[in-house]
Amino acid sequence: MNKRKAVNLTSTVSPQKSGHKPLRETKKELPFPLNLYQSAVGKKWVMAITGLMLVGFVIGHMVGNLKMYLGVLEHDGSAAYDMDIYAEFLRNLLVPILPEGVFLWILRGGLLTAVILHIHSFYSLTRLNIASGRSYESKQDWLASNFASRSMRYSGIIVLAYIIFHILDLTVGATSDEFVHGAVQSNVVNSLSNPVIAGFYIVANILLCVHIFHGIFSVFQSLGVNNPNINRMKRGIATAVSGLILVGNVSFPVAILAGAVEYNECDPKLSVAEQVEENCVNSSGHDSDSDDDSHSESEGY
Amino acid sequence: MSQTLNLTLKVWRQEGPDADGSFETYKAKNIPDDASFLEMLDVVNEDLIDNGRTPIEFPHDCREGICGTCGVMINGRAHGQEKGTATCQLHMRKFSDGDTIVIEPWRAAAFPVVKDLVVDRSPLDKIIEAGGYVTAPTGTAADANDTRIPKEAADSSMDAAACIGCGACVAACPNSAAQLFTSAKLWHLNSLPQGQPERYKRTEAMVETMEQFFGACTNHGECYEACPKEITLDFIGYMNRDYIKSKVKNRKLAGQQS
Ligand code: HEM
Ligand code: FES
Numbered sequence: 001m002n003k004r005k006a007v008n009l010t011s012t013v014s015p016q017k018s019g020h021k022p023l024r025e026t027k028k029e030l031p032f033p034l035n036l037y038q039s040a041v042g043k044k045w046v047m048a049i050t051g052l053m054l055v056g057f058v059i060g061h062m063v064g065n066l067k068m069y070l071g072v073l074e075h076d077g078s079a080a081y082d083m084d085i086y087a088e089f090l091r092n093l094l095v096p097i098l099p100e101g102v103f104l105w106i107l108r109g110g111l112l113t114a115v116i117l118h119i120h121s122f123y124s125l126t127r128l129n130i131a132s133g134r135s136y137e138s139k140q141d142w143l144a145s146n147f148a149s150r151s152m153r154y155s156g157i158i159v160l161a162y163i164i165f166h167i168l169d170l171t172v173g174a175t176s177d178e179f180v181h182g183a184v185q186s187n188v189v190n191s192l193s194n195p196v197i198a199g200f201y202i203v204a205n206i207l208l209c210v211h212i213f214h215g216i217f218s219v220f221q222s223l224g225v226n227n228p229n230i231n232r233m234k235r236g237i238a239t240a241v242s243g244l245i246l247v248g249n250v251s252f253p254v255a256i257l258a259g260a261v262e263y264n265e266c267d268p269k270l271s272v273a274e275q276v277e278e279n280c281v282n283s284s285g286h287d288s289d290s291d292d293d294s295h296s297e298s299e300g301y
Numbered sequence: 302m303s304q305t306l307n308l309t310l311k312v313w314r315q316e317g318p319d320a321d322g323s324f325e326t327y328k329a330k331n332i333p334d335d336a337s338f339l340e341m342l343d344v345v346n347e348d349l350i351d352n353g354r355t356p357i358e359f360p361h362d363c364r365e366g367i368c369g370t371c372g373v374m375i376n377g378r379a380h381g382q383e384k385g386t387a388t389c390q391l392h393m394r395k396f397s398d399g400d401t402i403v404i405e406p407w408r409a410a411a412f413p414v415v416k417d418l419v420v421d422r423s424p425l426d427k428i429i430e431a432g433g434y435v436t437a438p439t440g441t442a443a444d445a446n447d448t449r450i451p452k453e454a455a456d457s458s459m460d461a462a463a464c465i466g467c468g469a470c471v472a473a474c475p476n477s478a479a480q481l482f483t484s485a486k487l488w489h490l491n492s493l494p495q496g497q498p499e500r501y502k503r504t505e506a507m508v509e510t511m512e513q514f515f516g517a518c519t520n521h522g523e524c525y526e527a528c529p530k531e532i533t534l535d536f537i538g539y540m541n542r543d544y545i546k547s548k549v550k551n552r553k554l555a556g557q558q559s
Contacts, residue, residue, distance in 0.1 A: 022513035040517035041508055041544045125517045129476035132516030134408035141377035144522035218520040224542025226535050
């Protein structure tokens with residue numbers, strides 16, 4: 001009756017070695033609070049807090065840049081770009097408690113620390129995740145994750161490249177001969193009138209907002225903020241914040257390319273008198289006859 | 302009326318942990334549509350055995366969705382397309398005649414393939430082991446209603462306790478993270494009075510053991526979609542909170558546990 005051929009039905013395999021051995025050992029614990037950064041959950045807290053600091057900066061930066069739409073205003077008896085006045089204000093923050101520019105450098109130091117920690121935690125968690133994963137041979141069907149959540153590491157890297165370029169372009173002035181420290185409005189307009197730079201700026205800002213969208217959605221959970229009232233609003237908050245930043249930031253290159261931003265047609269290196277002589281009205285602002293170089297390092301648009 | 306289906310299966314076959322695997326194609330003929338997915342595999346295996354071929358090794362035990370043994374990727378989804386069911390509870394009536402079904406084992410560095418569709422999930426047991434004990438009073442058993450527990454806390458704990466430890470969360474996660482499993486096991490005890498004495502010690506130990514094997518959460522939410530018990534992502538948030546508390550308050554050193 002039994003036509004079945006003999007087959008070995010029992011598994012030939014002994015229990016796994018690798019499954020029982022940790023993929024990685026826990027390191028010796030450092031004193032608090034450094035020990036937080038030794039664990040992935042703790043690193044995620046650092047990533048979330050530094051991410052929030054960066055989002056705060058990006059919003060402030062965007063609002064500051066809206067000043068470029070105000071064009072020239074009266075300032076200290078002379079005409080100046082509102083943008084340049086704002087840049088000077090940033091350098092003068094907390095003056096005279098601190099010397100000029102010092103508080104701005106403190107803020108920059110904080111931002112730089114945040115960026116470094118954000119990227120270092122990103123780097124080490126991404127390595128952990130790559131080491132922990134095995135990809136499927138068949139196509140995996142995504143149900144909950146979205147483009148933003150799956151592209152965080154790529155959007156992050158492009159944003160980083162953009163941040164570096166942006167600082168060289170508009171803070172250091174390394175990309176253009178026409179760059180003049182302190183003449184923020186004309187620097188911005190000169191740079192973004194170039195369609196290639198404007199295009200890069202637009203693409204990078206779209207990716208930044210894709211990044212911020214999942215970032216804000218994620219931040220609550222990473223920080224253990226879990227409450228039905230908040231959970232319900234998470235997606236909305238993420239959409240609103242990233243949408244706001246997107247509209248603001250992308251409007252700048254678009255407006256500049258469309259010629260809607262007032263700017264100085266003169267060579268910004270000319271003095272006010274020379275500019276008046278050449279009949280290109282708007283001066284770049286501050287009293288250029290004072291020859292102290294306190295304006296020579298300027299950012300803060 | 303029950304009908305029968307003819308299907309094409311693409312099944313991952315792998316001799317052993319160190320062997321190379323590949324997809325093999327099989328015909329599954331005359332499968333009754335009230336069979337479960339595992340019963341369908343049984344039928345295919347009968348056929349393979351009749352032809353003198355090695356049957357497909359697949360994980361299974363209770364076949365009623367409570368033990369957490371079964372679990373494979375079915376067309377790219379952990380436990381198949383139905384929400385809130387384990388592979389053993391997936392019925393063939395959810396498929397159509399002529400379908401091609403791709404079946405692959407869970408994949409994660411911590412889940413090496415043992416054979417075919419069977420993977421070694423013992424790192425999940427390591428996490429449970431790290432959780433240790435709950436302090437219980439000695440002497441005669443206390444009355445069950447001695448300890449008062451708010452209804453909400455009891456419900457929440459029961460929701461967490463529904464986890465059957467199948468590993469679908471890890472399998473579905475793009476990072477191979479075990480956050481949903483670990484947080485469910487933690488919240489099962491951390492939400493109850495009985496779990497308080499060791500709450501922070503347990504959280505610290507289980508999270509750190511988890512991190513020896515698995516990736517880190519980036520809040521995709523795939524685990525929740527895959528979970529046959531629909532364990533909520535909220536528990537991951539609670540775990541993140543408790544873990545930092547366990548470090549900040551350094552309760553272990555101070556000898557105060559909660
Ligand atoms: C202005 C720049 C940036 C802002 C405003 C920002 C913001 C954020 C925020 C708010 C989060 C959420 C943290 C969490 O998940 O709890 C986040 C996550 C992340 N960031 Fe950034 N970030 C910036 C730059 C970068 C850069 C330069 C990189 C990489 C080179 C990067 C890589 C990541 C990654 C990989 C995550 C993890 C996201 C996840 O959970 O899936 N970010 N970011
Ligand atoms: S076989 Fe027990 S849960 Fe599926």
